[in-house]
Amino acid sequence: MRVAVLSLIETSHPAQAAGASATTPSGLRGYLPIGGRSLLRHQIGLALSLGAKRLVVMAEGISGELVALQHVVEAGGAQFHVVATARALVPLLAPEDDVIVVGDGLIAMPDVFRDLIEAGPGVLTLPAESALPLGFERIDINHAFAGAMRFPGRIAAGLADLPPEWNAQSALLRLAVQARLPLRGVSAAMLGDGRWTMVRSEPEAHAAERQWLRLHTATGDAAEGSPGVLLAMAFVRRFGPAMLHAGTRPALIGLAAGILGLLGLGLGWLGNAATGFLLVGLSWLVERVASLMGQVERDSLLASGLERKAVALFHLIVDAGLVTLAAWRSELPYTSAIPFGLNWFTPILLVGGARLVRLALPRFPRSAWLEDRLVFGLLLAIVSVALPFDATIGLAVLALLGTCLLLLQLGRSPATERSPNSQLTSRP
Template sequence: MAFPGTANAAQGAGLRGYLQIGGRTLLRHQIGLALSLGAKRIIVMAEGISGELVSLQHVAEAGGAQFHVVATARGLVPLLPPEDDVIVLGDGLLAMPEAFRDLIEQGPVVLTLPVETALPLGFERIDINNAFASAMRIPGRIAAGLADLPPEWNAQSALLRLAVQARVNMRGVPVAMLGDGRWSMIRDEDDAHVTERQWVRLHTSPADAGNGSLGEILAMAFVRRFGPSLLHAGTRPSVIGIAAGVTGLLGGGLAWLGNFATGFLLLGLAWLIERIGSLLGQVERDSLLASGLARRSVAFFHLLIDAGLVSVAAWRSELPVTSALPFGLNVFAPLLLVGGARLARLILAHTRGAHWLEDRLALGTLLAIVSIVLPFDAAIMLAVLTLLGTCLLMLQFGTAPAVAKAQAGGSPNPQLTSRP
């Protein structure tokens, strides 16, 4: 959703604005919120220009918005035309983008919280029952009243009073958002450390919690435990992606030299490292919008991991290489195994436990164990038969999602189906 000529006023020039969550300042997070709403003008209240504000200017301009720094409330007046929508973000506010957009997009509104809950957390009082939730959307014409106020007035408080006098609708922010970290007021470093853990957890919570595979669970646990430290240290997802590639190459090289079990394990580890990088990239993209590397090469990397597993399995095969056997026979069963896992993942997409079919850490570990303790080729062939048999049974008895839908009477092409 975009507002032509939208302005965003963010209070954050003091210590709160420069406190960091995930290696980025609160101001940077607030600019991500503004850009996600299509803001065309971003205004920051500050006493002067700093290096951080210059970098934020580049971010705002890259997102298609003008960037201004003003020192007084009166300085806002010429930047807020009457026909504009003004979105005000309070000093220290950190909100989840989805929750923020759902509450602020529905026309002019002042967001509120129960005063008894919000005041101890640092939110500003409005009246006897309500506290300001540090976010509002008002018509630009209301901001014209700033010109009549003394210059020493706080811009946020002044705009709040003007909005209340203009009888802008009030809408309550669910108190539950304060408890789970979707709506937070960051006042100092201690608040930032506590909220940061919740922030990472919220951004890495899967929609289908409970269906994660071993590799996914380990990647999520690593990001939740060490993700904030990595982001504060400036470790970007692209660096982790490079580490995953190097690990995969090392695994392939060791397998070429005959260390097959180690090769399988390192290829699985490369997949796990890539998943960690993808999760960190997802956190940055979801929260900061214009930041974080869009990892379009993830699918290609997974194909390379699969190709590596097939290659190592072919090298490990004990089938004799003679003219009596077809060329490439040692590749056939591993190729069926990996390709069958991909196909079964599509067929069983909504089935509990289907995540395991794309977990290359688990597959690499199993192949490493099989290569040490079992007849390798026989075990691979048995795994292929088991995989294909499971898919055939589920299709035969209608338990796969696509079949269940068809049996329920749904037409796959309703536009092309006609009745006499």
């Protein structure tokens, strides 16, 4: 069984390294907030993502926060225990268990943490000269304990022979080093960019929170370079901490996006198409904010956020809203001489063509803008006010398809064109 040992205890002990920071406060680091959730909650997300089936928290007593975290752990399919002393930890760690220890106050990027821990049993270390001023514990003259280690459960049996006042995690570190577990280095560069941080106080928590949110919103999505996505990322990085501390969840922001879209459709039905286009575009922007915050919760906390299927469905609804507004805005007269539904035809081609070009030319510079419905809504609003609407939409469709065909044709190289059975017909 994989077992994770976490801690809420900050007490000195005989084995405490002399190089440890003397300014460390006596409060409980595990309760410091990062993104509206406690450090301990983030560590529980790490442990559950690694498949831990038993989580043991070293704490001097049960609190309401620990009871709430117990529900989170049990909902994740794991057992939850709270113990006060190192000796009480011994019965919970069987010799065959795979034990992971996460240091008090440590917050790390989940992908980095998993890669280092899954590499095998060992003690994670940092260069002593870089890590000691940041609150990490010294191991020897060159190495500091990086705040995480993995070892077989039989090593923890030595806790029974130690005095009861010893700090459990430092005692486990001593036992692991005595057992000659390999030391696995963590890059010191991670200390500077926020991927590996020891948080000791509220000011440090605020600084770590900004880095944490920046790292979790640094998406590799293909639409990253579009104005709407960049604006959503800037908004989340600026106001995300305040929203998370206020308890604003991604689902509530997604609801606000839906309300904005409905309001835009209502205004379009009443004849104010330009404002309707803007509101539908803004609803897409608000959804991107909700999606980014949901991504943070899924990646860092294993919490439920907006799922990808729901996001894709919302984008289809936004496209349908833009098509509907464009059809209502059309200046084509409703007469028997004009086929029914003709005013819907060009808007459908426009939105469908934008999706087609984006799929056909995924690596073309600025093609990501074609997925940006904030830009789309703004351009349609300008066209609705300043230009002949139907003619401009028709020209935009021709420009999209013509550009797509031209770029695809230019991208075809004779050297890369082969017959379907080239391996059968070619000669060596």
